[in-house]
Amino acid sequence: MPVLITLLRFFLTLPTLYLLEEGNRNLAGFLVMLAGLSDWLDGGMARRNNQVSRLGVLLDPLVDKVFVLAVLSFFLYMQEIELMPFVLLLIRELSVSFLRSLSVEKGYAMPASYLGKLKAFTEFLTLFALCFGFDFYNLLLWLSVALAYVSMWDYAVKYLSLER
Numbered sequence: 001m002p003v004l005i006t007l008l009r010f011f012l013t014l015p016t017l018y019l020l021e022e023g024n025r026n027l028a029g030f031l032v033m034l035a036g037l038s039d040w041l042d043g044g045m046a047r048r049n050n051q052v053s054r055l056g057v058l059l060d061p062l063v064d065k066v067f068v069l070a071v072l073s074f075f076l077y078m079q080e081i082e083l084m085p086f087v088l089l090l091i092r093e094l095s096v097s098f099l100r101s102l103s104v105e106k107g108y109a110m111p112a113s114y115l116g117k118l119k120a121f122t123e124f125l126t127l128f129a130l131c132f133g134f135d136f137y138n139l140l141l142w143l144s145v146a147l148a149y150v151s152m153w154d155y156a157v158k159y160l161s162l163e164r
Helices: 002-011 013-021 025-048 054-077 083-105 114-132 137-162
Strands: none
Touching: 002 013, 002 025, 002 054, 013 025, 013 054, 025 054, 025 114, 054 083, 054 114, 083 137, 114 137
16 A cells, blocks of 8 residues: 555656646645655555565655656746756755665665655655745755755765675
8 A cells, every 4th residue: 555655646746747837836736745745654654554665665765756856847947946956956866866776786775764754855845835935945945955965975874884
Protein backbone atom coordinates (compact mmCIF):
# COMPACT_ATOMS: atom_id res chain seq x y z
CA MET A 1 0.00 0.00 0.00
CA PRO A 2 2.77 2.59 0.76
CA VAL A 3 4.23 2.16 -2.74
CA LEU A 4 0.76 2.74 -4.22
CA ILE A 5 0.51 6.01 -2.29
CA THR A 6 3.92 7.00 -3.66
CA LEU A 7 2.72 6.22 -7.19
CA LEU A 8 -0.40 8.31 -6.58
CA ARG A 9 1.87 11.27 -5.87
CA PHE A 10 3.70 10.60 -9.14
CA PHE A 11 0.40 10.56 -11.06
CA LEU A 12 -0.66 13.85 -9.42
CA THR A 13 2.16 15.64 -11.26
CA LEU A 14 0.46 16.08 -14.64
CA PRO A 15 -2.98 17.11 -13.31
CA THR A 16 -1.26 19.66 -11.05
CA LEU A 17 0.64 21.11 -14.01
CA TYR A 18 -2.51 21.12 -16.13
CA LEU A 19 -4.45 23.01 -13.45
CA LEU A 20 -1.64 25.53 -13.10
CA GLU A 21 -1.51 26.03 -16.87
CA GLU A 22 -5.28 26.56 -16.92
CA GLY A 23 -5.03 29.13 -14.14
CA ASN A 24 -6.80 27.04 -11.52
CA ARG A 25 -4.27 27.65 -8.79
CA ASN A 26 -6.57 26.85 -5.89
CA LEU A 27 -7.25 23.33 -7.14
CA ALA A 28 -3.58 22.93 -8.06
CA GLY A 29 -2.73 24.01 -4.51
CA PHE A 30 -5.08 21.36 -3.20
CA LEU A 31 -3.25 18.72 -5.28
CA VAL A 32 0.09 20.01 -3.96
CA MET A 33 -1.28 19.62 -0.43
CA LEU A 34 -2.50 16.11 -1.28
CA ALA A 35 0.92 15.24 -2.71
CA GLY A 36 2.65 16.57 0.42
CA LEU A 37 0.33 14.61 2.70
CA SER A 38 0.91 11.48 0.63
CA ASP A 39 4.66 11.93 1.09
CA TRP A 40 4.19 11.99 4.85
CA LEU A 41 1.65 9.15 4.78
CA ASP A 42 3.51 6.60 2.65
CA GLY A 43 6.69 6.63 4.72
CA GLY A 44 4.85 6.64 8.03
CA MET A 45 2.60 3.80 6.93
CA ALA A 46 5.55 1.75 5.66
CA ARG A 47 7.45 2.12 8.95
CA ARG A 48 4.38 1.61 11.16
CA ASN A 49 3.23 -1.54 9.32
CA ASN A 50 6.73 -2.90 8.81
CA GLN A 51 6.31 -2.58 5.01
CA VAL A 52 9.52 -0.70 4.23
CA SER A 53 10.74 -2.05 0.91
CA ARG A 54 13.82 -1.45 -1.19
CA LEU A 55 11.52 -0.31 -4.01
CA GLY A 56 9.81 2.20 -1.73
CA VAL A 57 13.12 3.54 -0.40
CA LEU A 58 14.26 4.19 -3.98
CA LEU A 59 10.93 5.26 -5.49
CA ASP A 60 9.83 7.78 -2.84
CA PRO A 61 12.68 10.29 -3.32
CA LEU A 62 12.47 9.94 -7.11
CA VAL A 63 8.75 10.74 -7.09
CA ASP A 64 9.35 13.70 -4.76
CA LYS A 65 11.97 15.06 -7.15
CA VAL A 66 9.71 14.62 -10.18
CA PHE A 67 6.74 16.33 -8.52
CA VAL A 68 8.63 19.20 -6.91
CA LEU A 69 10.90 19.99 -9.85
CA ALA A 70 8.05 19.74 -12.37
CA VAL A 71 5.87 22.17 -10.43
CA LEU A 72 8.80 24.50 -9.75
CA SER A 73 9.54 24.37 -13.51
CA PHE A 74 6.09 25.79 -14.16
CA PHE A 75 6.74 28.70 -11.82
CA LEU A 76 10.18 29.25 -13.37
CA TYR A 77 8.61 29.26 -16.85
CA MET A 78 6.02 31.78 -15.65
CA GLN A 79 8.92 33.86 -14.23
CA GLU A 80 7.47 33.72 -10.74
CA ILE A 81 10.64 32.26 -9.24
CA GLU A 82 14.26 33.04 -10.02
CA LEU A 83 16.54 30.72 -11.96
CA MET A 84 19.23 30.43 -9.27
CA PRO A 85 17.26 28.62 -6.53
CA PHE A 86 15.78 26.29 -9.15
CA VAL A 87 19.19 25.39 -10.57
CA LEU A 88 20.65 24.95 -7.08
CA LEU A 89 17.83 22.53 -6.21
CA LEU A 90 18.25 20.70 -9.50
CA ILE A 91 22.00 20.27 -8.97
CA ARG A 92 21.40 19.04 -5.42
CA GLU A 93 18.77 16.53 -6.50
CA LEU A 94 20.95 15.12 -9.27
CA SER A 95 23.93 14.91 -6.91
CA VAL A 96 22.02 13.10 -4.17
CA SER A 97 20.50 10.74 -6.75
CA PHE A 98 24.03 9.96 -7.93
CA LEU A 99 25.15 9.26 -4.35
CA ARG A 100 22.14 7.03 -3.81
CA SER A 101 22.95 5.12 -7.01
CA LEU A 102 26.51 4.60 -5.85
CA SER A 103 25.30 3.38 -2.46
CA VAL A 104 22.91 0.88 -4.11
CA GLU A 105 25.91 -0.50 -6.01
CA LYS A 106 27.44 -1.19 -2.62
CA GLY A 107 24.29 -3.01 -1.52
CA TYR A 108 22.92 -0.21 0.62
CA ALA A 109 19.70 1.66 -0.20
CA MET A 110 20.22 5.07 1.39
CA PRO A 111 16.91 5.98 3.05
CA ALA A 112 15.75 9.56 3.43
CA SER A 113 17.30 11.32 6.39
CA TYR A 114 15.43 13.55 8.81
CA LEU A 115 17.03 16.55 7.08
CA GLY A 116 15.95 15.23 3.67
CA LYS A 117 12.39 14.85 4.92
CA LEU A 118 12.45 18.38 6.35
CA LYS A 119 13.73 19.65 2.98
CA ALA A 120 10.91 17.85 1.14
CA PHE A 121 8.34 19.26 3.59
CA THR A 122 9.67 22.77 3.02
CA GLU A 123 9.58 22.27 -0.76
CA PHE A 124 5.93 21.21 -0.61
CA LEU A 125 5.18 24.27 1.57
CA THR A 126 6.92 26.42 -1.03
CA LEU A 127 4.78 24.96 -3.82
CA PHE A 128 1.64 25.48 -1.73
CA ALA A 129 2.62 29.11 -1.07
CA LEU A 130 3.31 29.67 -4.78
CA CYS A 131 -0.07 28.22 -5.79
CA PHE A 132 -1.95 30.43 -3.37
CA GLY A 133 0.19 33.52 -3.98
CA PHE A 134 1.50 33.88 -0.42
CA ASP A 135 4.19 36.58 -0.26
CA PHE A 136 6.61 34.48 1.79
CA TYR A 137 7.11 31.84 -0.93
CA ASN A 138 10.59 33.20 -1.76
CA LEU A 139 11.72 32.82 1.84
CA LEU A 140 10.46 29.22 1.82
CA LEU A 141 12.18 28.56 -1.51
CA TRP A 142 15.55 29.74 -0.23
CA LEU A 143 15.01 27.82 3.03
CA SER A 144 14.43 24.74 0.84
CA VAL A 145 17.73 25.41 -0.93
CA ALA A 146 19.58 25.77 2.38
CA LEU A 147 18.05 22.57 3.77
CA ALA A 148 18.81 20.84 0.47
CA TYR A 149 22.52 21.49 0.81
CA VAL A 150 22.66 20.71 4.53
CA SER A 151 20.95 17.39 3.86
CA MET A 152 23.23 16.75 0.86
CA TRP A 153 26.20 17.12 3.19
CA ASP A 154 24.57 14.59 5.52
CA TYR A 155 24.08 12.13 2.62
CA ALA A 156 27.69 12.64 1.50
CA VAL A 157 28.96 11.86 5.00
CA LYS A 158 26.79 8.72 5.10
CA TYR A 159 28.07 7.63 1.69
CA LEU A 160 31.69 8.21 2.69
CA SER A 161 31.12 6.06 5.79
CA LEU A 162 30.16 3.22 3.42
CA GLU A 163 33.57 3.55 1.75
CA ARG A 164 35.31 2.34 4.91
